[in-house]
Amino acid sequence: MKSVSVYAPASMGNVSVGFDLLGAALEPLYVEQPFGDVVTVTAGQGISLECRGDYAHFLPKQGNIVERCAERFIERHAPQCQGLALTLEKNLPIGSGLGSSASSVVAALAALNRYFDDPLEPQQLLQFMGELEGEISGSVHFDNVAPSYLGGMQLMLADDAQPLPCFDNWYWLVAYPGITLSTAKMRALLPSDVPMTTTIGFGQQLATFVAACYRQDEQQALAVLNDVLAEPHRAAHIPGYQAAKLQLQQLGFEAVGISGSGPTLFAVCRDEQLAKQGADYLQTHYVTNQYGLVRVCRLARQGVQYMEHQLNAVN
Numbered sequence: 001m002k003s004v005s006v007y008a009p010a011s012m013g014n015v016s017v018g019f020d021l022l023g024a025a026l027e028p029l030y031v032e033q034p035f036g037d038v039v040t041v042t043a044g045q046g047i048s049l050e051c052r053g054d055y056a057h058f059l060p061k062q063g064n065i066v067e068r069c070a071e072r073f074i075e076r077h078a079p080q081c082q083g084l085a086l087t088l089e090k091n092l093p094i095g096s097g098l099g100s101s102a103s104s105v106v107a108a109l110a111a112l113n114r115y116f117d118d119p120l121e122p123q124q125l126l127q128f129m130g131e132l133e134g135e136i137s138g139s140v141h142f143d144n145v146a147p148s149y150l151g152g153m154q155l156m157l158a159d160d161a162q163p164l165p166c167f168d169n170w171y172w173l174v175a176y177p178g179i180t181l182s183t184a185k186m187r188a189l190l191p192s193d194v195p196m197t198t199t200i201g202f203g204q205q206l207a208t209f210v211a212a213c214y215r216q217d218e219q220q221a222l223a224v225l226n227d228v229l230a231e232p233h234r235a236a237h238i239p240g241y242q243a244a245k246l247q248l249q250q251l252g253f254e255a256v257g258i259s260g261s262g263p264t265l266f267a268v269c270r271d272e273q274l275a276k277q278g279a280d281y282l283q284t285h286y287v288t289n290q291y292g293l294v295r296v297c298r299l300a301r302q303g304v305q306y307m308e309h310q311l312n313a314v315n
């Protein structure tokens with residue numbers, strides 16, 4: 001019997017300068033536990049889903065996005081299918097700003113596509129991922145699904161994702177306090193119209209960051225990593241965020257922001273000892289319960305990772 005498992009890494013949406021347009025896949029240093037969800041697809045009767053993993057008990061009893069991915073995939077691309085047995089290893093906290101639903105969607109759709117012998121091209125699969133992610137968070141945005149699927153830092157162009165050459169020596173510290181904030185609610189905090197000066201500032205910062213990445217100008221890239229669009233409206237709704245940001249800046253971090261729609265905070269530095277010092281600070285002062293986590297990360301070069309097995313049926 002055929003079985004396909006796919007790991008899809010955690011990701012950080014927005015990266016301060018690219019609201020809905022820029023995102024990065026994360027790979028933790030020093031820890032062995034997977035920092036992303038794993039979905040396994042094998043033959044079954046009807047569609048069944050088993051959930052396990054550290055954050056499985058936070059999943060809704062009905063309406064898991066992984067099941068929805070399977071139903072949609074079968075409807076559109078495998079109508080002959082008699083059924084599937086799905087397993088979700090839920091390793092990412094939900095409503096965290098770490099691209100948790102995106103990780104499930106990416107792992108599920110990549111596994112389904114491979115299970116059915118790749119009927120979709122990568123670009124079509126990415127569009128499908130964005131659509132499913134949009135159903136769960138209230139609007140289509142690719143800044144989590146694109147990096148989780150493709151790895152690295154991804155900029156969404158009008159028709160596809162474009163990898164950005166980032167800086168290999170940067171440490172990306174992420175801290176999830178342990179509370180849930182819904183992406184849909186954090187999006188509802190944002191104004192529907194933005195003043196002209198803010199719009200120009202946003203465009204200039206994103207353009208400067210992208211150009212600095214291509215020129216590998218670290219100073220300039222770090223200097224513009226500020227969020228003028230979403231953070232001013234969200235920061236006060238994330239308990240402890242503003243105090244932690246100030247403290248990290250005083251410690252010497254060169255950029256601090258909200259990962260996705262929060263409550264995860266990210267901070268960038270180029271010194272490993274400082275990254276560890278920041279991690280200690282956040283563990284003590286930002287994490288509020290046993291579900292919280294702090295990770296010193298590099299950007300994950302690889303997005304999804306496939307594991308395929310041919311299981312021999314035992315009579």
Ligand SMILES: Nc1ncnc2c1ncn2[C@@H]1O[C@H](COP(=O)(O)OP(=O)(O)OP(=O)(O)O)[C@@H](O)[C@H]1O
Nearest residue numbers: 064065094095096097098099100101104137182183
């Ligand atoms: N496999 C799944 N993984 C995560 N959330 C799921 C899954 N299936 C269903 N859900 C539901 O989808 C919603 C996800 O909400 P939301 O988009 O705020 O979280 P998120 O994707 O974890 O956030 P973030 O992108 O900020 O990490 C929750 O209501 C959650 O119960």
Ligand SMILES: N[C@@H](CCO)C(=O)O
Nearest residue numbers: 013020143183260261
């Ligand atoms: N770009 C999205 C990311 C959600 O994780 C937002 O900020 O709402």
